[in-house]
Amino acid sequence: MATDYATLKKGGWMRQKQKNNFSLRVRVVGGNLTATQLAKIAEVAEKYGEGYAHLTSRQSVEIPFIKLENVDDVKAALAEGGVEPGVCGPRVRTITACQGSAVCPSGCIDTYALAKELDDRYFARELPHKFKFGVTGCQNNCLKAEENDVGIKGAIKVKWVEDRCIGCGLCAKTCRKGAIKVENKKVIFDESQCNFCGRCYKSCPTDAWDATSGYIVSFGGLFGNNINKGETIIPFIDDKEKLLDICDAAITFFAENAKPGERFKYTIDRIGQDVFAKKITEVYNG
Amino acid sequence: MADTEFKIDDTIDITDVVCPTTFVKAKVALEELEDGQILSVRLNDGEPVQNVPRSIKEEGHEILKLTDNQDGTFTLIVKKVGD
Numbered sequence: 001m002a003t004d005y006a007t008l009k010k011g012g013w014m015r016q017k018q019k020n021n022f023s024l025r026v027r028v029v030g031g032n033l034t035a036t037q038l039a040k041i042a043e044v045a046e047k048y049g050e051g052y053a054h055l056t057s058r059q060s061v062e063i064p065f066i067k068l069e070n071v072d073d074v075k076a077a078l079a080e081g082g083v084e085p086g087v088c089g090p091r092v093r094t095i096t097a098c099q100g101s102a103v104c105p106s107g108c109i110d111t112y113a114l115a116k117e118l119d120d121r122y123f124a125r126e127l128p129h130k131f132k133f134g135v136t137g138c139q140n141n142c143l144k145a146e147e148n149d150v151g152i153k154g155a156i157k158v159k160w161v162e163d164r165c166i167g168c169g170l171c172a173k174t175c176r177k178g179a180i181k182v183e184n185k186k187v188i189f190d191e192s193q194c195n196f197c198g199r200c201y202k203s204c205p206t207d208a209w210d211a212t213s214g215y216i217v218s219f220g221g222l223f224g225n226n227i228n229k230g231e232t233i234i235p236f237i238d239d240k241e242k243l244l245d246i247c248d249a250a251i252t253f254f255a256e257n258a259k260p261g262e263r264f265k266y267t268i269d270r271i272g273q274d275v276f277a278k279k280i281t282e283v284y285n286g
Numbered sequence: 287m288a289d290t291e292f293k294i295d296d297t298i299d300i301t302d303v304v305c306p307t308t309f310v311k312a313k314v315a316l317e318e319l320e321d322g323q324i325l326s327v328r329l330n331d332g333e334p335v336q337n338v339p340r341s342i343k344e345e346g347h348e349i350l351k352l353t354d355n356q357d358g359t360f361t362l363i364v365k366k367v368g369d
Binding site: 166170174203204205207 | 335336337339340342343349350351352353354362
């Protein structure tokens with residue numbers, strides 16, 4: 001069978017130092033794989049690899065030691081279990097996510113659903129260089145949002161509801177920003193200090209905080225040869241469509257302005273942080 | 287700690303255990319009670335006070351009061367809400 005080199009170029013097939021051997025990266029979204037997919041990966045690793053799989057640092061799975069002559073057979077075998085090759089190279093990479101509000105008591109947003117949506121929208125899009133999205137459910141930041149080119153963090157905006165409050169003071173206790181004081185059983189909330197972590201809302205034993213879920217987005221994170229914490233431009237975005245518009249604007253800015261092999265942070269720096277911030281703010285206000 | 291505001295049906299002290307036993311002890315104590323009865327729980331500052339009240343609320347019970355005993359412990363007053 002003739003090897004489909006176009007398949008190899010699309011990415012996912014990581015060339016190994018051993019000649020004609022590839023470590024196949026599979027497509028994973030938000031860190032979830034079904035039992036069927038896992039079983040198929042195991043089967044392929046046994047049959048075509050060396051009987052093991054590697055978990056990558058960004059939630060993918062690689063099957064090392066796939067031989068060049070088996071590339072097409074491996075692809076076909078994996079497809080039977082609903083597993084596709086993943087991506088490498090100058091493209092939108094694996095969309096990573098923590099378990100989020102579907103599972104985790106701390107989660108402020110449904111991270112998997114959002115990762116899936118981002119994957120449907122951008123997976124493997126060709127760009128001047130790699131481009132990483134990561135989605136974390138809350139300020140605990142288990143998924144390290146700011147190390148991604150675009151990092152999305154679940155957030156909660158709160159409003160105190162006096163008639164449900166028993167003045168216990170737990171919200172003030174759990175707040176790590178000193179934004180809440182309780183005096184004579186009355187809450188004094190300094191919104192300017194709030195970082196949208198939602199701890200007050202989650203700790204409240206009487207549901208005396210109304211909550212709106214939303215997103216904090218950071219841009220230009222790096223965690224490789226150079227390290228940079230992604231920067232936030234809009235403090236809180238409460239609308240998912242708006243969030244997606246902002247992601248579109250960021251990726252378009254990168255596609256239009258980046259030099260080949262230049263990471264997003266350096267494009268932003270070269271074109272101007274103010275220029276980029278203005279673009280994002282326009283989309284947010286638009 | 288005595289609370290005159292509510293008629294307490296049972297009292298437990300979970301200051302000698304850590305997560306997740308804190309919540310388990312409170313849950314077991316609540317299971318022993320009848321619907322509408324009131325449990326007083328003495329718990330430690332820190333992780334227990336930040337998590338136990340929320341977990342009890344999520345089980346469907348009603349939190350009536352939380353008092354800071356000023357000695358590193360709190361007293362939580364919970365009304366059992368049946369199945």
